[in-house]
Amino acid sequence: FIDYKVDFTNDYIVTPSISGPYIFKINATYEDKKIEYYFMGKINEIGESNIDVIMQLKDNSLSNTGLTMIISNQSNIDLLYGNPYTIEEYKDGYWRTVNPINDMSFTLPAYGLEKNESKEIKISWKNGYGKLDKGKYRIVKDFDYKEDGKYISFDKYLEFEIK
Numbered sequence: 001f002i003d004y005k006v007d008f009t010n011d012y013i014v015t016p017s018i019s020g021p022y023i024f025k026i027n028a029t030y031e032d033k034k035i036e037y038y039f040m041g042k043i044n045e046i047g048e049s050n051i052d053v054i055m056q057l058k059d060n061s062l063s064n065t066g067l068t069m070i071i072s073n074q075s076n077i078d079l080l081y082g083n084p085y086t087i088e089e090y091k092d093g094y095w096r097t098v099n100p101i102n103d104m105s106f107t108l109p110a111y112g113l114e115k116n117e118s119k120e121i122k123i124s125w126k127n128g129y130g131k132l133d134k135g136k137y138r139i140v141k142d143f144d145y146k147e148d149g150k151y152i153s154f155d156k157y158l159e160f161e162i163k
Contacts, residue, residue: 051075053113053143055158058120064131064162066124069139071113071156079113080144080151082106087129088157090136098137100128113143132162 026037052074061068073079083106088095113119123139125132138159144151 051077051079051145051154053079053156055139055141055156057158057160062160065126066122067160068120068122069158070118070120072118073113073115076115077145078115080110081113081141082108082110084142085123086140087125088138088140090138095138098129101130102128104128134162136161
């Protein structure tokens with residue numbers, strides 16, 4: 001059980017240092033109606049902050065329809081990743097998911113990213129998102145690793161600006 005009140009801000013909630021499943025409750029008020037949200041999440045001791053994955057924009061690869069990123073696994077854990085990604089835009093002080101203009105479908109291979117390995121990933125969002133307008137964006141990529149026979153997922157972000 002975590003008892004912590006957060007007003008609508010960009011604050012992070014500091015969670016217990018004990019691994020395990022938790023039920024989170026969010027109390028909200030919307031148009032003068034009180035709403036309660038419940039969801040289950042798992043807190044893992046290793047946490048994504050202990051997994052050093054760096055995503056960088058490859059020089060001269062950014063356009064309003066795609067980019068090439070370099071992902072580097074600088075941790076001591078072998079990782080997996082796939083083709084799926086999402087794009088978020090920074091507006092009015094918050095990151096907001098950009099809605100695709102067409103259905104997004106991905107093949108689902110699992111690519112390995114071993115300890116101290118780097119790879120290039122080309123992403124073209126022209127079919128899914130079209131051309132991005134001027135603004136600040138980020139790519140959200142999901143990574144996985146295996147611990148105690150279970151796969152654990154975490155997200156990493158690559159920020160970029162279309163000028």
